Amino acid sequence: MIGRTWEFGPDTRVLASAAVGGPMESEGIIGKHLDHTFDDLYAGEDTWEKAERKMLSTAVDTAIQKSGKQQADIGVYLAGDLLNQNITASFSAQKLGIPFMGIYGACSSSMLSMTIGASFVNAGYTQYAIVGVSSHNCTAEKQYRYPTEYGGQKPDTAQWTVTGAGAAVVGKANTGPRVRYATIGKVMERGVKNPFDMGSAMAPAAVDTIISHFQDTGRKPADYDLIVTGDLASVGHPIARELLFQAGYDMGEQFSDCGLMIYNPDQETFAGGSGCASSAVVTYGKLMQEVAKGKLKRILVVATGALLSPVSYQQGENIPCIAHAVSFEND
Amino acid sequence: MTTQHAKQVQQEQAYDQLAQKHRPKPKVLANCLKAFFVGGFICIIGEALNMLYGKGFGYPKDVASSMTVATIVIITCLLTGFGVYDNIGQWAGAGTAVPVTGFANSIASAALEHKSEGFVLGVGGNMFKLAGSVIVWGVFSAFVVSLIRTLVIMSIGG
Incomplete structure (x- = not known):
C-alpha cells in the first residue's frame, strides 16, 4: 500500500466481463457494446425491481459463461445497487447460489466491488470472484425522486439514471486485463x-x-x-x-x-x-x-x-x- | 470553531462559483413564455368546456364548472397513464403544473408508480404522497386568509 492506493499482484486479472442495458441504452452509443439488451423497461417481468434484478443476473451469468469457469469455481459474489437494503444484489445472489457479500457505495459500487474482489483474489482467499452492479431508471426515480410519470420539470443539471447492469469475473490468471x-x-x-x-x-x-x-x-x-x-x-x-x-x-x-x-x-x-x-x-x-x-x-x-x-x-x-x-x- | 465554520462557508462559496460556470443557465424567459401559453391554452380548453356544458347542454353554472374540472382531470390521468404527460410537463413546466392538470398528474402518477406494492399499502398509501402537501397547505392557507378576512371585517364593521 502506498498512501490510499493498493497495488495488486501481476496475476490478479479480469477473466471476462459483461454488460446489459435497457431500451434507451441499446439505442445509445454504448448499444453495440452490450452483451444483451432488453427492449422493454420491465424486461418481461411484472415489476421494475424484478426487471433490474433480471438485468443483474443476466450480466453475472454472461460474465461467468464468458470466463469459461463454472459457478462452483467462484468463491464469492460481490454486488451492489441503489435500492433500499440492496435488494437487487441480494435477491440476485439467492438465485445464483455463490457465497455473497452485498456492498454499497451508491454509483461508486462498480469500482468498490472490483477493489474488494481483486483484494480477496490477491490475498488468496479465493481463486475467482465475481463482481457486479445494477441500476434502473424507474426504480431509482421512484426511490430518490418522484414517480416516473410525474410531470414536474427537471433542470438541465439533472442526470438520467442508466438502466442496466455490468459484471466481471476477477481471478488468478496469466492473461486478460x-x-x-x-x-x-x-x-x-x-x-x-x-x-x-x-x-x-x-x-x-x-x-x-x-x-x-x-x-x-x-x-x-x-x-x-x-x-x-x-x-x-x-x-x-x-x-x-x-x-x-x-x-x-x-x-x-x-x-x-x-x-x-x-x-x-x-x-x-x-x-x-x-x-x-x-x-x-x-x-x-x-x-x-x-x-x-x-x-x-x-x-x-x-x-x-x-x-x-x-x-x-x-x-x-x-x-x-x-x-x-x-x-x-x-x- | 467559528473561524473554522467561516472558512468552510468560504470554501463552499468558492466552489459554488466555480461550479456555476459549468452549469447550464436556467432558461427563465423561455420557461415563463411556455408556461404562460400552455397554461393559457389549458384555460381556453377549460373555458370552452365550461361553455359547452353550461350554454350547450344547459347545466347550471356550478355543475358545469365541476364537470369541466372532472373532464380536465380525466384527460390528464389518461395522458399520464399513456406515459406522455411527463414529457409535456418537462416542456411546459409551470404551465401544466399550476392548473388542476398538475394536481391530477401528481395523484395518477403516484398511484401508477406504487401499484406493484398492492392496492392498500401501495396505491392507497402513496396516491397523495405529492398531492397531500398541496391539500394540507392549501387548506391551511385558506384558513389563515379567511381568518384575516374575518378579523378585518370585524374591526371595520364593529
Missing part, C-alpha cells in the same frame, strides 16, 4: 444540496481520488490512454477538469466520463447518464474489451458515488460523495 491499482476514496462534500445536480456534488470527490492516485503511484495523466469518471456528466466533468488543472494536472483529451459515453446527444438525458450502471456498462461492456485487445493499454476508471438518501436531503443536509479508482492494464 490486469487489475493493478485501486485508490480508495474519501467521503467529502462542498456544500451542494441539490439532488438534481449530482455532477457538481461528486466532482470534488473524483478530483481528490485522482490526485491521490497520481501522488501515490507517481503516474501522471499522460501515463493513461483513458481516464474516465463514472457519472459526472456534462456539468460535473468540466468542473473536475478545471479543479485538476488548478491542482497542476492537465488531463488532456484522454479524460472522459462514462455518463457521456452511453447515450446519443439527441436522446434527452439532461446532463448525461448516472447510476451504478453508468460506469459499469461502459467499463465492462466497452473499455475492458478494448484493454483485453490492446487497443487501450492502460485505463483508470474513477467511479463516483453520491451517498445521499431521500431523508438526508429532505433534512437539508449536503450531499456527501465518494470516488474509487481502479486501473486496468494490458501488459
Whole structure:
C-alpha cells in the first residue's frame, strides 16, 4: 500500500466481463457494446425491481459463461445497487447460489466491488470472484425522486439514471486485463444540496481520488490512454477538469466520463447518464474489451458515488460523495 | 470553531462559483413564455368546456364548472397513464403544473408508480404522497386568509 492506493499482484486479472442495458441504452452509443439488451423497461417481468434484478443476473451469468469457469469455481459474489437494503444484489445472489457479500457505495459500487474482489483474489482467499452492479431508471426515480410519470420539470443539471447492469469475473490468471491499482476514496462534500445536480456534488470527490492516485503511484495523466469518471456528466466533468488543472494536472483529451459515453446527444438525458450502471456498462461492456485487445493499454476508471438518501436531503443536509479508482492494464 | 465554520462557508462559496460556470443557465424567459401559453391554452380548453356544458347542454353554472374540472382531470390521468404527460410537463413546466392538470398528474402518477406494492399499502398509501402537501397547505392557507378576512371585517364593521 502506498498512501490510499493498493497495488495488486501481476496475476490478479479480469477473466471476462459483461454488460446489459435497457431500451434507451441499446439505442445509445454504448448499444453495440452490450452483451444483451432488453427492449422493454420491465424486461418481461411484472415489476421494475424484478426487471433490474433480471438485468443483474443476466450480466453475472454472461460474465461467468464468458470466463469459461463454472459457478462452483467462484468463491464469492460481490454486488451492489441503489435500492433500499440492496435488494437487487441480494435477491440476485439467492438465485445464483455463490457465497455473497452485498456492498454499497451508491454509483461508486462498480469500482468498490472490483477493489474488494481483486483484494480477496490477491490475498488468496479465493481463486475467482465475481463482481457486479445494477441500476434502473424507474426504480431509482421512484426511490430518490418522484414517480416516473410525474410531470414536474427537471433542470438541465439533472442526470438520467442508466438502466442496466455490468459484471466481471476477477481471478488468478496469466492473461486478460490486469487489475493493478485501486485508490480508495474519501467521503467529502462542498456544500451542494441539490439532488438534481449530482455532477457538481461528486466532482470534488473524483478530483481528490485522482490526485491521490497520481501522488501515490507517481503516474501522471499522460501515463493513461483513458481516464474516465463514472457519472459526472456534462456539468460535473468540466468542473473536475478545471479543479485538476488548478491542482497542476492537465488531463488532456484522454479524460472522459462514462455518463457521456452511453447515450446519443439527441436522446434527452439532461446532463448525461448516472447510476451504478453508468460506469459499469461502459467499463465492462466497452473499455475492458478494448484493454483485453490492446487497443487501450492502460485505463483508470474513477467511479463516483453520491451517498445521499431521500431523508438526508429532505433534512437539508449536503450531499456527501465518494470516488474509487481502479486501473486496468494490458501488459 | 467559528473561524473554522467561516472558512468552510468560504470554501463552499468558492466552489459554488466555480461550479456555476459549468452549469447550464436556467432558461427563465423561455420557461415563463411556455408556461404562460400552455397554461393559457389549458384555460381556453377549460373555458370552452365550461361553455359547452353550461350554454350547450344547459347545466347550471356550478355543475358545469365541476364537470369541466372532472373532464380536465380525466384527460390528464389518461395522458399520464399513456406515459406522455411527463414529457409535456418537462416542456411546459409551470404551465401544466399550476392548473388542476398538475394536481391530477401528481395523484395518477403516484398511484401508477406504487401499484406493484398492492392496492392498500401501495396505491392507497402513496396516491397523495405529492398531492397531500398541496391539500394540507392549501387548506391551511385558506384558513389563515379567511381568518384575516374575518378579523378585518370585524374591526371595520364593529
